Amino acid sequence: GAVVSQHPSRVICKSGTSVKIECRSLDFQATTMFWYRQFPKKSLMLMATSNEGSKATYEQGVEKDKFLINHASLTLSTLTVTSAHPEDSSFYICSARTSGSGGIYNEQFFGPGTRLTVL
């Protein structure tokens, strides 16, 4: 159980184009999903937190107009990188938090990641 999928796993695009990444919780409902960015040999940096049906909350320094997040259902969140530039090239990972009982003591599961390369 607790499987999170991401699509696509790899994407190469030209500078100036927009790219959409999908994140799905396959066997559980996730009221909260997270988007992270990871640089080579570095740890995960939280970009934004999204709750189903409401606007995403972005971390300081993350451009909300550049990284559009939509959490339309309890099993799907999307990240759109708009007008991508080479510096946006990175490994993007989504995560979903289980919504079981216990309030704050819920576990968080990660997708396999999406490697974005902007030429």
Next chain:
Amino acid sequence: EDQVTQSPEALRLQEGESSSLNCSYTVSGLRGLFWYRQDPGKGPEFLFTLYSAGEEKEKERLKATLTKKESFLHITAPKPEDSATYLCAVQALGNTGFQKLVFGTGTRLLVSP
């Protein structure tokens, strides 16, 4: 500020050579400490959650323990397939009002046959 520090940064072991990875943390109000395993080019794989000092959890060759200031991931008789980066994270209340995971930089473990 919530912080997570992992040591060592990298660790090389011979197969069967047991060792421990350290995760020290400072957080205002711990709401859980998580251990993940990450293979190159993959997302983190959940291993354990610990909630209170004194708690221990085991899974195959791995055992995680928690004190008020740090957590240890003990690896007993490791095998080459245990080679990966091990990430530690604490769940904290972010300044946006939402709970979030604060990650350490990880320990890269290499187990040689």
